[in-house]
Amino acid sequence: QVQLVESGGGLVQAGDSLRLSCAASGRTFSRYMMGWFRRAPGKEREFVAAISSGGGSRRYPDSVKGRFTISRDSSKNTLTLQMNSLKPEDTAVYYCAAGVGAFPSTTARSYDYWGQGTQVTVSS
Numbered sequence: 001q002v003q004l005v006e007s008g009g010g011l012v013q014a015g016d017s018l019r020l021s022c023a024a025s026g027r028t029f030s031r032y033m034m035g036w037f038r039r040a041p042g043k044e045r046e047f048v049a050a051i052s053s054g055g056g057s058r059r060y061p062d063s064v065k066g067r068f069t070i071s072r073d074s075s076k077n078t079l080t081l082q083m084n085s086l087k088p089e090d091t092a093v094y095y096c097a098a099g100v101g102a103f104p105s106t107t108a109r110s111y112d113y114w115g116q117g118t119q120v121t122v123s124s
Contacts, residue, residue, distance in 0.1 A: 002026050002113040004096045009118030016086050016122070022079040022096030022115060030054075030074040033104045035111060036081045038092035038120075048094065049081060050104030059104050064090075086122045093117040 003025040012018055020036070035050035049070035050059045058070055069082040079096055097111035105111070 002029070002032065002098045004098060004113055004115035006094065006096045006115045006118040009094060009120045011121045011123065012086055014087055014122055014124050017082070017084045018086060018120060020081040020083065020094055020096075020118060020120070022081075024077040024079065024096075024098065026077070029077040029098075031100070032098040032113075033101050033110075034070075034072055034079045035097045035099070035104065035106075036070060036079075036094060037097060037108055038090075038094045039117075040089075040092040043092075045095075045108055046092070047106045047108070050106060051079070052104045053102045057104055059106055061106070083120075086120075088122045088124045091120060091122050093119050 005023045008020040036048040038048050039045045051070045067085045071080045095117045096115040098113040099111040
């Protein structure tokens with residue numbers, strides 16, 4: 001069992017940066033692949049970033065590649081999403097997720113545990 005708590009969301013202007021964090025409970029954090037997903041109002045949940053259990057492999061969709069960076073610190077049970085050059089279309093609730101397995105999946109159904117989400121709003 002893993003419990004996830006996101007933080008760091010807020011209201012920013014286009015072009016600004018924001019850093020999201022996800023604190024994970026439990027002693028087996030390093031065994032899980034981790035991901036970030038988001039859901040904008042009226043839209044489907046969307047994959048944002050994923051990282052392997054060991055941290056050596058990362059995946060991003062084209063929409064955020066080059067702007068967002070996912071990282072993890074297994075010594076602190078923490079997952080981070082650094083978001084730069086934010087755009088209004090990045091506005092959404094961002095969710096942290098953990099899944100059993102090593103390879104970072106881009107599909108939500110591969111993840112077993114989810115946080116409650118943190119709101120990110122980017123104004124133009």
